[in-house]
Amino acid sequence: MISYIGKRMIAIIPIVFIATLVTFALIHISPVDPAEAYLTAAHIYPTPELLAQKRHEFGLDQPLLTQYAHTIQKIAKLDFGTSYLTNKPVWDEVKLRLPATAELAFWSMLLSVLVSIPLGILAAVYKNSWIDMVSRAISYFGASIPQFWLGYLLIFFFSVKLDWLPVEGRGSWENLVLPTITLSLILIAVYTRLLRSSVLEQLQETYVQYARTRGIRERVIMLKHVLKIAISPLITGMGMSMGKLLTGTIIVEQVFSWPGFGRYFVDAIFNRDIPVIQCYVFLAACLFIVCNLLVDLVQLVMDPRISAKGRAEH
Amino acid sequence: MSVQHRKSSALMLATMLLLLFVIVGCSNTGSGDESSSAASDQTSTKSITMSWPRDIGTMNPHTYNPSQLFAQSMLYEPLISYQKDGKLEPALAESWTISDDGKVYTFKLRQGVKFSDGTPFNAEIVKKNFDAVMKNKDTHSWLGIVGVLDKTEVVDDHTFRLTLTEPYYPVLQDLSVVRPFRFLGEAGFPDDGDTSQGIKEPVGTGPWMLAEYKQDEYAVFKRNPNYWGTAPKVDQITVKIIPDGETRVLAFEKGDLDLIYGEGMISLDAFQELRDNDEYVTQLSDPVGTRSLLLNSSNPKLSDVRVRMALQQGFNKQAMVEGVTSGLEEPADTVLSKNYPYTNVDLEPITYDVEKSKALLDEAGWKLPAGGTVREKDGQQLDFEMIFDKTDPIQKAMAETIQAEWSELGVKVNLTGLELTVQIKRLKANDFDLYFWYNYGAPYDPHSFINVVASPGFGISETLSALPMKKELDDQVHAALSSTDETKRQELYGSILKTLQEQSAIVPISYIKKTAVYQKKISNFIFPANRDENPFVGIELGNQ
Numbered sequence: 001m002i003s004y005i006g007k008r009m010i011a012i013i014p015i016v017f018i019a020t021l022v023t024f025a026l027i028h029i030s031p032v033d034p035a036e037a038y039l040t041a042a043h044i045y046p047t048p049e050l051l052a053q054k055r056h057e058f059g060l061d062q063p064l065l066t067q068y069a070h071t072i073q074k075i076a077k078l079d080f081g082t083s084y085l086t087n088k089p090v091w092d093e094v095k096l097r098l099p100a101t102a103e104l105a106f107w108s109m110l111l112s113v114l115v116s117i118p119l120g121i122l123a124a125v126y127k128n129s130w131i132d133m134v135s136r137a138i139s140y141f142g143a144s145i146p147q148f149w150l151g152y153l154l155i156f157f158f159s160v161k162l163d164w165l166p167v168e169g170r171g172s173w174e175n176l177v178l179p180t181i182t183l184s185l186i187l188i189a190v191y192t193r194l195l196r197s198s199v200l201e202q203l204q205e206t207y208v209q210y211a212r213t214r215g216i217r218e219r220v221i222m223l224k225h226v227l228k229i230a231i232s233p234l235i236t237g238m239g240m241s242m243g244k245l246l247t248g249t250i251i252v253e254q255v256f257s258w259p260g261f262g263r264y265f266v267d268a269i270f271n272r273d274i275p276v277i278q279c280y281v282f283l284a285a286c287l288f289i290v291c292n293l294l295v296d297l298v299q300l301v302m303d304p305r306i307s308a309k310g311r312a313e314h
Numbered sequence: 315m316s317v318q319h320r321k322s323s324a325l326m327l328a329t330m331l332l333l334l335f336v337i338v339g340c341s342n343t344g345s346g347d348e349s350s351s352a353a354s355d356q357t358s359t360k361s362i363t364m365s366w367p368r369d370i371g372t373m374n375p376h377t378y379n380p381s382q383l384f385a386q387s388m389l390y391e392p393l394i395s396y397q398k399d400g401k402l403e404p405a406l407a408e409s410w411t412i413s414d415d416g417k418v419y420t421f422k423l424r425q426g427v428k429f430s431d432g433t434p435f436n437a438e439i440v441k442k443n444f445d446a447v448m449k450n451k452d453t454h455s456w457l458g459i460v461g462v463l464d465k466t467e468v469v470d471d472h473t474f475r476l477t478l479t480e481p482y483y484p485v486l487q488d489l490s491v492v493r494p495f496r497f498l499g500e501a502g503f504p505d506d507g508d509t510s511q512g513i514k515e516p517v518g519t520g521p522w523m524l525a526e527y528k529q530d531e532y533a534v535f536k537r538n539p540n541y542w543g544t545a546p547k548v549d550q551i552t553v554k555i556i557p558d559g560e561t562r563v564l565a566f567e568k569g570d571l572d573l574i575y576g577e578g579m580i581s582l583d584a585f586q587e588l589r590d591n592d593e594y595v596t597q598l599s600d601p602v603g604t605r606s607l608l609l610n611s612s613n614p615k616l617s618d619v620r621v622r623m624a625l626q627q628g629f630n631k632q633a634m635v636e637g638v639t640s641g642l643e644e645p646a647d648t649v650l651s652k653n654y655p656y657t658n659v660d661l662e663p664i665t666y667d668v669e670k671s672k673a674l675l676d677e678a679g680w681k682l683p684a685g686g687t688v689r690e691k692d693g694q695q696l697d698f699e700m701i702f703d704k705t706d707p708i709q710k711a712m713a714e715t716i717q718a719e720w721s722e723l724g725v726k727v728n729l730t731g732l733e734l735t736v737q738i739k740r741l742k743a744n745d746f747d748l749y750f751w752y753n754y755g756a757p758y759d760p761h762s763f764i765n766v767v768a769s770p771g772f773g774i775s776e777t778l779s780a781l782p783m784k785k786e787l788d789d790q791v792h793a794a795l796s797s798t799d800e801t802k803r804q805e806l807y808g809s810i811l812k813t814l815q816e817q818s819a820i821v822p823i824s825y826i827k828k829t830a831v832y833q834k835k836i837s838n839f840i841f842p843a844n845r846d847e848n849p850f851v852g853i854e855l856g857n858q
Contacts, residue, residue, distance in 0.1 A: 036739065045772070087511070159568055160567050167564050168554070168561050259529070259555070
């Protein structure tokens, strides 16, 4: 197992390398000169001298290869440089915002698991009953409504009309409720359907019929046998969405004025704040890989039929 | 699954959950208490809560983005303050004299002024601030005074002198802008005196001081107890950072915000809705800038004044502005509105007249071919590319309207939506036919406007490059900027504005206005004359 984890960790290096290369290339293909974008954002008129000075300061006057080598060198030392916009170390700024996004991601994930597991199972067991209908309605609604619109709707009803919860900001648990629901709904929609179909699939399996003929109670069959296997695709889904949640809560952060990582990144894109963009891509790549690894490990532990060796070769 | 396996899997899941709890728990410490203390303060003090889309920034008076102008102007004051209709009034300078040659400015500083930390404001600290700004001259070269400033001197404790290399009349206007020439107290200066790399703490002479700040979340400004002028009527201004316009409106409707003001803070639809609601008060400012359309005369098709004139006359400005902005912008007849100095000049408006437009295009040789819809001349079609900021709904709607109206004249317009930075880049590279452009507003105009008319690199001089009288126009601009004679200056401005009006290369569309929406408990809200300043000093709170 340890060698498997080790191998997977080493695999991070080429993936991150490719991610930074693609980002670097995209930034340089873009028609906007970061030095010019910086000056424009700062409301400073970009005279040719000033542009040259800024380009030199940012190292943009170096050959592309040197620039890239320099970037990689710095990232390897986990030095993400200084933000063009705020003049502060990027890592400090990220550290300030990442916890807010992590908080939101955590509660959204928890809520979606707590809702979708029972709902998915019940929808499968009582197929075509009212509870299945309800779960289907929630899924359609959750999957089709745009997140920003859902956010506004929730604010309108629960904050403005009913005055139960704050409109925006971060601080107390009350601030968490609406953004968490907004983020979870789509996850609940996906997880519930995933679990429902995978439970239904397992219920058709012969081992369930044998268990039934052996007189084992339905509840035991469900919890001890079916669920253990049926939950596997859900875990994969959770792993994928964990990465997405940590890096992609941009719209929800915007709507609820949540001072997180997503908002910071959007600003960075508009201002062509290259060090920030590079740091974001690096972190996003690492997060996705780590989440993936965690998923595989959990599945490995839960289902011993998947051997560590087999997985690693897979 | 064996017992062993079950145990290990349960253990692993528990560890993962615990880890997440620890991360989340650590990240959450304290923030709840802070915001609740800010909230409880509000009940005992006279407080106003407003919102702003971006964090207030570093509050350094000498640097730009990401610091927000309105916040900088709450803490830091100018020597001279810009008031309605361009009147210049004493602020930290009580009076000033200008030498006959227009090169030496001597300022008598107001006595008894203290910074918020109690240290005195005097000529020494004025010089220190000027020198800190001039140390990074390149950064500030966009401001005219920076290019001509030669020497700063402390004459005595309360007299400060500036010497210029050549006369430049808008010195006083330039000193009234929010950044960079405002004053940081001694305690704020870094050890090496170079404020461009950051300041130690925000200490100013202004009516407010920063009392509490959480980056990206909120900032609380309290009254400066050492303020020399009339103290603000409210004790505290809380600025909540809300990046989304719709959320801002919902927070206002819930009563979490007392005031929303600024340019483009909320959508025009939302403003309209709030205006129709009797529970709230809404206000529109005087024009703060003009939305114009540049017709690039360096394009051979647009170099003919008859074509430019035909295009200006060929769309219904009134209907378009009313339709697109719901009447929140005012149709503009002249490039600069008349609330700036020197701009109250009688100019003949160019009115909507489709028949005249068609006649002018015919006269210029652009004829509609039989059965065709686009005019032609020498085998070429009369077509243009109009570039606009694709994230700006007003520009997009206006571009589409103009495209439709001009197609009736036989003029084809291809629309290209661009990211703002790309749009600006193309303006500066003179790589456009038609472009939405805005002037700078007070206190920068009218001198900044005429400056870009004559100086290459900003896109405007290039737009005007094929005008037959361009050389003369440039000479007039230089004469106006360096003139020490008020009457002469007025004459020159009149002539420049008349030429531009007649040449129709900068087509005025509408005057942009700031909007304000506030709860009824607020009174005496007045928009600042300086586009970048804050309106908080005069605000009063009624009985609530």
